[in-house]
Amino acid sequence: MKKIKIRNPIVEIDGDEMARVMWGWIKEILILPFVDVELIYFDYHIQNRDRTDNQILTDAAEAVKKYRVGAKCAAINPDQQRVEEFGLKKAWKSPNSGTRNQIGGTLFRQPIVFNNIPRLIPGWRKPIVVARHAYGGMYGGRDMTVPGNGSVELRFVPSGNIPLQREIIHEFKGPGAALGIFNTEESVRGFAMSCLNFGLERGYPVYLGTKNTELAHYDGLFKNSFADVYETKFRKDFEAQGIAYEHRMVDDLAAFAVKSEGGFVWACKNYDGDILSDLVAAGFGSLGLMTSMLLTPDGKTVLTEAAHGTVTRHFREHQTGKKTSTNPIATLFAWTRALYYRGLFDDTPAVQRFASALEQACAETVEAGSMTKDLAMLTGSSTWLTTQEFLQAIASAVDKKIAGLA
Secondary structure: OOOEEOOOOEEEEEOOHHHHHHHHHHHHHHHOOOEEOOEEEEEOOHHHHHHOOOHHHHHHHHHHHHHOEEEEOOOOOOOHHHHHHHOOOOOOOOHHHHHHHHHOOEEEEEEOOOOOOOOOOOOOOOOEEEEEEOOOHHHOOEEEEEOOOEEEEEEEOOOOOOOOEEEEEEEEOOOEEEEEOOOOHHHHHHHHHHHHHHHHHHOOOEEEEEOOOOOOOHHHHHHHHHHHHHHHHHHHHHHHHOOOEEEEEHHHHHHHHHHOOOOEEEEEOHHHHHHHHHHHHHHOOOHHHEEEEEEOOOOOOEEEEEOOOOOHHHHHHHHOOOOOOOOOHHHHHHHHHHHHHHHHHHOOHHHHHHHHHHHHHHHHHHHOOOOOHHHHHHHOOOOOOOHHHHHHHHHHHHHOOOOOOO
């Protein structure tokens, strides 16, 4: 079969450990045999980030902004143990937040639902899309150790004719710790635009969860920005579709989500979204069944990735020569979603159809009973495939689906 030509490049960001191994297998077995694509390559291997003093994060982010579509493999976020393991100069900033903060936008995480994979929360019949504000908050903050008696204060030092503001955070009577976080109105309003656009395009209601009763200024910025953007730009279209936007206390919204059937966008601050996206993934069966996509507020730039980490335990087995049964589905969908958006932005429907066909082939393979060990255990099956066997099974299925797509 003639390969499908992709008009513009995709930025490829490689990663670490078992995620990196699967990334290469997917590219070799399911991507490059079917498409002719220029890949702008960046290597986020932990030692390469150390060698470049993390400059590669900036270079990759700039490339994504230039070419508008990127696909990212999971990479190590180093702690002190990893610093010692790899002989790093220091514990570098997260490759995830470091890249996302430079691109900006909202991180949408959506479960991949298969008919034969049981949900741990059986009432969830429709996807719950966790929209995570991928800027500022805990991941852009600074923390410090407080060595002893004294005060910690929050100060705003104006650059113009605005009064100095200062707020005592706490009077310490002994050692402790303190944290400062921030956000900007521009970023939060962009977050609101992304979430409401996403809900409108998919016909899903949008719910924002905050604790503005405790953080009147910080969480209030989210509550008030969403309300204003909704009222001025979205209310009419939402009502025409019969869907709603609503703000709730985050704890009340969590309880609602567990009792719901799904089918909504859950807008979360950065830290909340990090936690709740894993909870939603587990509720739908597995973190290996969760897509992750960073979308800018204007909808014109996208970075796709798997929601899980580098799968260190399986990589240790792989290093010894053992065949592993590591779930590659979320990593595969990082590739397919990047291809889909490349086709959307380039107005090349054949590329979009191929991406969709590859996702459908994956679903049909799983629903026919061919899957990795983690999914087999959820279904009660005692038979499963290795990662490479599973990818080859998908390749066989996709061969039958793509005739005439080129």
